[in-house]
Amino acid sequence: MSIALFSGCASEESPHKFQRYTLGTYVQLQIYSSKHQADEFIKQFDQLSKKQTKDLYAWGDGWLTVQNRFLENAQCGLPVDDDSMVFFQKLKDLHAHSSGLFDPAIMPLVELWGFHKSEEMRSVPPTDEEIESLMARYGNMQDIELHDRKICAKRPLKVDLGGVAKGWAAQQAFEMLYEHGINNALIGFGGDLIALGHKPDGSPWKVGLKNPDIHSKGFDAPAIFTLDKRESSATAVFTSGDYERQFEYKGKRSHHILDPRSGYPNTAIRSVTVIHSDPILADAAATALHVAGEDWQNIAKQMKVENVLVLFPNKKAQITNSMNDLTSWQDPDYKVEVIAQLNSTY
Numbered sequence: 001m002s003i004a005l006f007s008g009c010a011s012e013e014s015p016h017k018f019q020r021y022t023l024g025t026y027v028q029l030q031i032y033s034s035k036h037q038a039d040e041f042i043k044q045f046d047q048l049s050k051k052q053t054k055d056l057y058a059w060g061d062g063w064l065t066v067q068n069r070f071l072e073n074a075q076c077g078l079p080v081d082d083d084s085m086v087f088f089q090k091l092k093d094l095h096a097h098s099s100g101l102f103d104p105a106i107m108p109l110v111e112l113w114g115f116h117k118s119e120e121m122r123s124v125p126p127t128d129e130e131i132e133s134l135m136a137r138y139g140n141m142q143d144i145e146l147h148d149r150k151i152c153a154k155r156p157l158k159v160d161l162g163g164v165a166k167g168w169a170a171q172q173a174f175e176m177l178y179e180h181g182i183n184n185a186l187i188g189f190g191g192d193l194i195a196l197g198h199k200p201d202g203s204p205w206k207v208g209l210k211n212p213d214i215h216s217k218g219f220d221a222p223a224i225f226t227l228d229k230r231e232s233s234a235t236a237v238f239t240s241g242d243y244e245r246q247f248e249y250k251g252k253r254s255h256h257i258l259d260p261r262s263g264y265p266n267t268a269i270r271s272v273t274v275i276h277s278d279p280i281l282a283d284a285a286a287t288a289l290h291v292a293g294e295d296w297q298n299i300a301k302q303m304k305v306e307n308v309l310v311l312f313p314n315k316k317a318q319i320t321n322s323m324n325d326l327t328s329w330q331d332p333d334y335k336v337e338v339i340a341q342l343n344s345t346y
Contacts, residue, residue, distance in 0.1 A: 018042050022049035023056065023165055025190030031177075032184040032200050041180045048172060056165045058107055058158070059116055067151055068107070068158045071144075076152035087168065088144065088151055090280060094164075095141035097303050098288035103260040105140045107160035112263075115256040116160070131263035140260065167238060167283025170194045174234050174279065192238045194279055211331065212241050212271050212311060224311075224331045227275075236279035240286035241271035259291050268293035268312070275307035275323060297339065308339075 016038035018029040029045070031038045055063035067077040094102050107116075112134055114122040139155030146152070161168070166189045177185050177196055184197035186205050195205045208226045227237065242257055242265070259266045272289040276282040285305045289296040300308050300320075307323040317336045319327070324338050 016042075020046065020049060022053050023169055023189070024053075025166070027190070028188040030186045031182055032197075033180070033182045037180050037182055041176060041182060044176055044180075045173065048176070049169070052165070052169050052172075056161045056168070058160045058162070064159065064161060071151070071153040072156050072158050074153045074156050076148075076150040079149045080151060081149075084151070085146055085149060087280075089146055091164070091284075092141050092144060092146075094281070094284045094288075094303070098284070098292075098299055099302065100140060100142075100260055101291040101299060102163065102284045102288035103140050104159045104161055104163060105138065105143070105157045106258055106260050107158040108134050108138045109258050109260075109263055110160055110162075110256070113256070113258065115258075125264075135263055163240075163287045164280060164283045166190070166192055167236070167280040170236055170279035170283075191241070192283070193236070195235045195237070207237065208330070209239070209273060209309070224329070224334065226328045226330060227326055234277055235275060236277065236282040237273065237275050238279065238282040238286045239271055239273040240290040242267075242269070242290070257287065257290050266291050266293050269296070270311040270313060272296065272311075273309040274305050275326070276305055281305065 015030040015032050016035065018031075018038075020027045020029070027049070029042070031041060033041075054060060058064050058068060067080075070077040091104055095104075109131070110116050112126050112130060137156060139153065139157040141159075143153055143155040143157055144151060145154060170187070170189060170192070173187055174194060174196065177183075182196070184200065186195050187193060193207060195207075198204050206226055209224050211224050240257060257265055269290050272286045274282045274286045274289065276285070281303065282305070285300070285303045285308075288299055288303065289305075289308065289310065292299040296308070296310055296318075300306070306320055307326070308320045309323055309327075310318045311334075312318070315331075315334045317334050318339055319336060320339045329336060
């Protein structure tokens with residue numbers, strides 16, 4: 001689902017605006033700071049984005065591709081830095097806390113369905129036998145071991161970071177903003193965003209969540225609801241939707257958000273939006289809750305996310321009480337159920 005950035009500001013101060021293309025999406029940046037701060041930030045952002053685009057893409061010639069060559073043979077990869085070790089440990093933890101529904105090791109299934117490259121996408125779903133055979137051969141994130149600055153695999157597996165790469169990039173963007181002394185910024189990563197502080201006049205950042213039914217048809221979708229980011233702390237807003245990569249066969253639509261348990265897409269949910277201070281967690285949770293379907297509340301509790309919006313087919317929605325307090329609903333056609341506050345279970 002796309003996020004619309006509403007940047008109107010009553011202050012005479014104008015933001016420094018940039019647009020970049022990275023990690024397969026357009027990134028829009030609005031930064032309130034001195035020109036020097038903005039220029040230094042964007043210089044570092046560009047350098048990091050170029051490295052991320054190469055290293056985090058599983059089907060190129062970067063860092064992740066090299067690691068996967070070893071992991072697919074149930075071996076240890078080349079030595080990595082401390083940040084990569086911490087990141088992969090977090091991926092393992094997120095996999096465990098989501099009951100395995102967030103699983104970056106789903107890459108072989110993504111390839112089988114052809115969702116990794118639009119020109120290779122299938123027009124006919126794989127057979128049950130193909131899916132079962134592939135799933136029997138490959139492991140999951142709990143088959144990864146981390147030691148001696150190496151990422152190792154107990155079973156053959158391959159990792160696709162597409163479900164969390166923007167979250168990692170957003171986390172590093174937060175860190176760079178702090179490093180450069182920037183306290184007010186809004187950065188949109190395609191359909192996701194991070195917000196820091198507020199507008200110079202003290203009013204909150206305001207964003208709109210677009211209608212997935214219209215967005216999926218390629219139109220300029222109106223907002224379903226608007227969100228006021230009222231607190232000054234860092235906030236990440238991530239959405240997992242079923243409309244980005246899809247095909248239809250015999251009247252049944254298949255999309256790219258695959259269930260690691262079955263090997264098939266879960267069609268019970270259209271999209272999930274999660275708000276959290278941790279972009280990596282927000283990104284991963286949006287995927288896991290989408291896969292969870294009707295059981296999304298239990299998975300949200302396990303993952304410690306409380307601000308959640310779930311859109312179902314036929315214009316039905318469920319939104320947590322805390323998320324509802326931050327939003328103004330714009331689409332009167334949706335039937336909205338407000339869910340009592342979620343309590344974490346670990």
